[in-house]
Amino acid sequence: MYRYDAFDQRIVDERVAQFSDQTNRYLAGELNEDEYRPLRLQNGLYIQKQAPMLRVAVPYGLMSADQLRRIARLARDYDKGYVHFSTRQNIQFNWPALENVPKILAELAEVEMHAIQTSGNCIRNFTSDPYAGVAGDEAIDPRPWAEILRQWATFHPEFAYLPRKFKMAVNGAAEDRAVILCHDIGLDLVRNEAGETGFRVLVGGGLGRTPIIGKEISAFVPWQDIITYCEAILRVYNRFGRRDNMYKARIKILVQSLGIEAFREQVEAEWAHSRGGPSTLTEAEVARVSGHFVDPSYAALPAEDAGHRQALADNKAFAAWAKRNVRAHKQPGYASVVLSLKKTGVAPGDISSDQLDLVADWADRFSFGEVRSTHEQNLVLADVRQSDLFAVWQAARDAGLATPNIGLLTDMICCPGGDFCNLANAKSIPVAEAIQQRFDDLDYLHDIGDIEINISGCMNACGHHHVGHIGILGVDKNGQEWYQVTIGGAQGNTASLGKVIGPSFARAEMPDVIARIIEIYIEERHADERFIDTARRIGIEPFKTRVYADREVKKKVVNG
Amino acid sequence: MAKLIKNGKVVDDNWQVLPADATEVPAGPVIVPLALWKSAAAELADRGELGVWLAPDEDPAEIAPALSGLDVVAVAFPKFADGRGYSTAALLRTRYGYQGELRAIGDVLRDQFFYLTRCGFDALQPQEARYTSEQLEAALASLGDFSEPYQGAVDRAEPVWRRHARGGVPA
Ligand code: HEM
Ligand code: SF4
Numbered sequence: 001m002y003r004y005d006a007f008d009q010r011i012v013d014e015r016v017a018q019f020s021d022q023t024n025r026y027l028a029g030e031l032n033e034d035e036y037r038p039l040r041l042q043n044g045l046y047i048q049k050q051a052p053m054l055r056v057a058v059p060y061g062l063m064s065a066d067q068l069r070r071i072a073r074l075a076r077d078y079d080k081g082y083v084h085f086s087t088r089q090n091i092q093f094n095w096p097a098l099e100n101v102p103k104i105l106a107e108l109a110e111v112e113m114h115a116i117q118t119s120g121n122c123i124r125n126f127t128s129d130p131y132a133g134v135a136g137d138e139a140i141d142p143r144p145w146a147e148i149l150r151q152w153a154t155f156h157p158e159f160a161y162l163p164r165k166f167k168m169a170v171n172g173a174a175e176d177r178a179v180i181l182c183h184d185i186g187l188d189l190v191r192n193e194a195g196e197t198g199f200r201v202l203v204g205g206g207l208g209r210t211p212i213i214g215k216e217i218s219a220f221v222p223w224q225d226i227i228t229y230c231e232a233i234l235r236v237y238n239r240f241g242r243r244d245n246m247y248k249a250r251i252k253i254l255v256q257s258l259g260i261e262a263f264r265e266q267v268e269a270e271w272a273h274s275r276g277g278p279s280t281l282t283e284a285e286v287a288r289v290s291g292h293f294v295d296p297s298y299a300a301l302p303a304e305d306a307g308h309r310q311a312l313a314d315n316k317a318f319a320a321w322a323k324r325n326v327r328a329h330k331q332p333g334y335a336s337v338v339l340s341l342k343k344t345g346v347a348p349g350d351i352s353s354d355q356l357d358l359v360a361d362w363a364d365r366f367s368f369g370e371v372r373s374t375h376e377q378n379l380v381l382a383d384v385r386q387s388d389l390f391a392v393w394q395a396a397r398d399a400g401l402a403t404p405n406i407g408l409l410t411d412m413i414c415c416p417g418g419d420f421c422n423l424a425n426a427k428s429i430p431v432a433e434a435i436q437q438r439f440d441d442l443d444y445l446h447d448i449g450d451i452e453i454n455i456s457g458c459m460n461a462c463g464h465h466h467v468g469h470i471g472i473l474g475v476d477k478n479g480q481e482w483y484q485v486t487i488g489g490a491q492g493n494t495a496s497l498g499k500v501i502g503p504s505f506a507r508a509e510m511p512d513v514i515a516r517i518i519e520i521y522i523e524e525r526h527a528d529e530r531f532i533d534t535a536r537r538i539g540i541e542p543f544k545t546r547v548y549a550d551r552e553v554k555k556k557v558v559n560g
Numbered sequence: 561m562a563k564l565i566k567n568g569k570v571v572d573d574n575w576q577v578l579p580a581d582a583t584e585v586p587a588g589p590v591i592v593p594l595a596l597w598k599s600a601a602a603e604l605a606d607r608g609e610l611g612v613w614l615a616p617d618e619d620p621a622e623i624a625p626a627l628s629g630l631d632v633v634a635v636a637f638p639k640f641a642d643g644r645g646y647s648t649a650a651l652l653r654t655r656y657g658y659q660g661e662l663r664a665i666g667d668v669l670r671d672q673f674f675y676l677t678r679c680g681f682d683a684l685q686p687q688e689a690r691y692t693s694e695q696l697e698a699a700l701a702s703l704g705d706f707s708e709p710y711q712g713a714v715d716r717a718e719p720v721w722r723r724h725a726r727g728g729v730p731a
Contacts (some may be wrong), residue, residue: 002728005727007720020704021670030695038641039671120578121641151710151720161643205593227711228569229718238647265721273655278718279711285721471696 001062001370002147004112011154012109015116015526019043020102029100040465042122042160045101046117053420054093054101055118056108059374060128060146061089065360068371070111072356078104085341085349087464088127088167088414089373102462116154121162123153123234127169127379129177130374133293134382136330140189140197149187149279152227157291159234163241164249166234167206179375181205181495182215182467184251185233190220199223201303203233203263204255206265207461211497212252215260217267223270223286227279236263264540296368297350297384301333305386309499318393320442321404326389326496335386337367339379339396340403340411344436347429351376351401358399366392376413376452380404395490408445409453410436410519413464417474418481424457426474426481431455432512438511451531454489465556468490469532470517471498472510483510488535489518500546509551516547562695563675564663565684567569568703570696572684575632577665591634591663594618613665616644622654633658635681637666646679651713653680670699677703680714 026036040047044055063071071091075083078100084092096104107116118125126146133141149168153159159166171178172189180186186202198220205214221229237251255263276322312319331560341358342347351359359379362460363371366388367381374380379401384392388513396402405411412435415421417428432455439445454468458475466473470485483505486498505513518531520543525534535543564573575589582596585604591611597604604610611632623633633643633652638662645664652658662682664676670691673684691699712719720726 003729007710007724007726010708011706011710014706018702035640035669059573109650121643130647154710155675156713157709158677159643160675161641161646161672163643186587235647239644243642243644277712278722282721285726288721288726288728343731 001064001144002059007110008110008151012112012114012116014156015043015114016102016109018104019126021416023094023098023102032404032410038120038161040101041120042117043101043105044118047098049052051095051444052098052101054096054104054115055117056091056093056113056115057125057518058089058091058113059150059375060132060143061130062124062143064111064368065363065371065374067113068356069365070107070113070241072353072360074107075353075356076102077360080348081354082352084347084416085351085373085375085377085379087128087375087462089127089375090125091373092295092416094193096418104504112336113352114115119165119166122160123162123166123168126150126153127153127167127178127183127375128261128374130380130443131177131306131327131336131382132172133295134329134334134336134463135173136175136328138172139174139191140172140291141262141290142170142178142187142189144286144316145172145187145189145199146170146291148286148288149226149230149559152230152279155247156234158231159238162234164246164293165249166237166405168230169308176492176495177375179464179467179491179495180315182207182211182385182464183214184493185230186214187226192220192319195223199229201229201233203253205257206252207251207464208250209247209459210250210252211461211466211495212251212256217260217264218531221425224281225275227281228274228277229271231274231279232267233259235270237265240266260306262274265399267415298331298334298383299385300332301385301387303332305333308386311390316392317397317404320446321393321397321402322389323446324404324406324408325402329381329383333386337381337389337390338382338397339381339401340405340407340408340413341378342436343403344410344440345433346400347416347419348432350410353378355399355401358395359401362392376406394480404442405445407450407452408452409439409448409451409514410445411452413452413454413468415456415463417455417463421457421462423460424474425456425459425476425508426483428455428463428472428474429471431483431507434507434511437512438515448522449530452491453514456535464491465489466497467495468498469535470514475504477504483507483509484518484531485513485547488532488542490532499540501549502541505551512550512554513547517543520546561687562688563695565686565700566661567682568700570700575609575611580615588661589631591632591665594622597623605706608615611663613647614645616642616648618648620648620652620656627652627656628657628658628696632661632662632663632683634663634665634685635666637664640667640672643694646675649676649679649681650714663730670702672706673699673702678709678713678715 001452046053169178188200202214372380418424455466456463467489489498589609613634
């Protein structure tokens, strides 16, 4: 992974000094609330219901074992002994005290971490494929590019006060695992006919109140030009994006109102001036950064480990886990392990300090000292020998991190919702938990197979409900918490937005609603057809009919 | 007398910034709003000590042909969080080659000084009541918040990896 040189280290150290001074001036009354807010936001600090919330950047989801240990220690020393992994691969502390935040940032800087631009109306932390460098379908490793762009975006002087936040993601594999269609700029690494590397650039995607799938603005931007091209997009957005209404301020609204053609013309006109300028990337710089992402020293192993095969045959629980939580690896004899942060009874994405320390130890022992976080809010040990899988499983099981549910119904994406968030219409964690409890039969879960349920507590869509195969959205009806259900959303290459099935439901109804939807799927599916494919084939009608018919019956029973 | 930070020092300032709806141009060094500059072009043509200021939504292209005749161009920040002025400044310096004083006016705060100077402002004028003179002197420290920024901008056109040999993978 990328390790800091003296320049990187100085920048984060100077940032800590800057923010400590700003916080001191704020506490001394020299900076008012409005003046301090964007400064703290650009250091990851939100003020939420119970306490401040601090979001720490995990650039494109990559962490070292030592970084995890540091997070564990900070959560013990300054928080309640646990942290939350977000859908953008970052880490959130839910209960730090404001006056401790500069200290926390200083301790993060010691391990090459920071909270820079994890919030605020600036270019946010870059996200990418959690299987970068190890996936078989990867054409180009996205990590060096994500790192080069991370550095470019860090403290970009022209784009620190944009109309609204700006999120970017980079993908380099055949399958999009970085949700590039739902980002302000989504970058897809591709090769042209001449075999040269470049980027297919998508712009104006995003969820929130107005969910929009990103549009292609360029089919191929040569790698040398990616910085100047992105700067051209950002300059057009910075100058002409709406600032009168925060709900219409994202770039997606500008692209939509101008139309992608006209927007492209403006960007091209802007780019004509800067293309080829000093920000044009050089072979040398790309090589320098790429040098941090070479393969670890893999052992030469047989493609399949005999002991592992035997263990699968001998142990049903291990086999169930391996089926869901182990992924193929480009290197013979290796595999990637997903540690599930979706155990029933634990808020999705939460992990304790003790667990973090254990994961760090496993990373050192089994996976070259690295860990990745995923958009689905789980953790990955990317480079595990097949012969070690059984040992990893046993350790993970004992630590409560081996729920065999990756990609299954209980592996839900869920925002913090009403338990933590000021903006929530409704709670989301208890809904996730009630559904997990309802689907506690592992065989049934495996039978249902791949499905994504995404839950957001309000239309800001932090839980990405629009692109869940089943989406759940908290809504407010006369001051009460209700939930609207969508079906047919998807992320990835064939991203689509789900359709609302009808009037919303009370919280207590939700496990039943999901159960009815799943029944229809089981009845209607063709052999080996995934939920999303069935839903796309038959549409929402059959689901709708069953769910609301069932509801009528229940109402009659209740009303006697 | 009003204060101004110019090239990293606090100096006295005798320029007068006319409000957006001004119709008359008084004597002395003045910075006029774009609308007035356009409507009174002939009258202002051979006057010394003239500046123009741009609101966030005003296009610097409008004054581009006249830049060599202006002593000051000011860019207004009605709210510091409205970042359009950063692009305006960058355009004036790079696209239109403006070399004279480029002044940030309005809700100009020390916590943005670093970004403002990187985008080409050499003059920063916080609102008069915002800082005491001691605070304004102390604020100069913010100009040096970061010693080696990553990306190229107006002040240092080259990104750090062109300016310096950077470290590779640690041993
Ligand atoms: C509890 C504090 C939080 C607050 C106040 C908050 C607030 C918001 C708001 C207001 C938006 C919409 C912005 C817009 O569309 O312009 C948003 C979007 C988003 N949030 Fe959060 N959020 C919080 C926590 C989280 C967490 C924990 C996650 C990850 C699980 C998250 C992930 C996201 C994502 C991915 C989006 C982007 C959705 C899109 O594509 O537009 N947020 N958040
Ligand atoms: S979706 Fe709404 S409720 Fe959930 S975290 Fe985001 S802002 Fe809060």
